Amino acid sequence: MYTRAAAGYIQKALQQREHASSNAGSLVVPTAVVAEAIRAAVEGAVHGQKHIDEERPFRTVRSGDFWAFFGTLPQTVLGSTAVTVIRASTGEVLLMAHE
Numbered sequence: 001m002y003t004r005a006a007a008g009y010i011q012k013a014l015q016q017r018e019h020a021s022s023n024a025g026s027l028v029v030p031t032a033v034v035a036e037a038i039r040a041a042v043e044g045a046v047h048g049q050k051h052i053d054e055e056r057p058f059r060t061v062r063s064g065d066f067w068a069f070f071g072t073l074p075q076t077v078l079g080s081t082a083v084t085v086i087r088a089s090t091g092e093v094l095l096m097a098h099e
Helices: 002-015 020-024 030-045 051-055
Strands: 058-061 066-068 083-088 093-098
Touching: 020 030, 030 051, 030 058, 030 066, 030 093
Parallel strands: none
Antiparallel strands: 058 066, 066 083, 083 093
């Protein structure tokens, strides 16, 4: 039952010319708190929550329609940190990398 309903809603969403938030003139991800929740959920699922927790605190930067997140490491540790970019108007995760 839900599988068929989900398929119908997905097709409806794909046929829209503009994202729903564009029509309403509002952002899907209006604040750093909302963006951080998306970042944490997606990165935790992909890289493992323990690994991501080791890179706290994350620095958050808003630039136009984008939220960018940068992890940190202790000064005594060498390595890369997580970088994530999320589009504020849609909530789309555009980039997840370790640099």
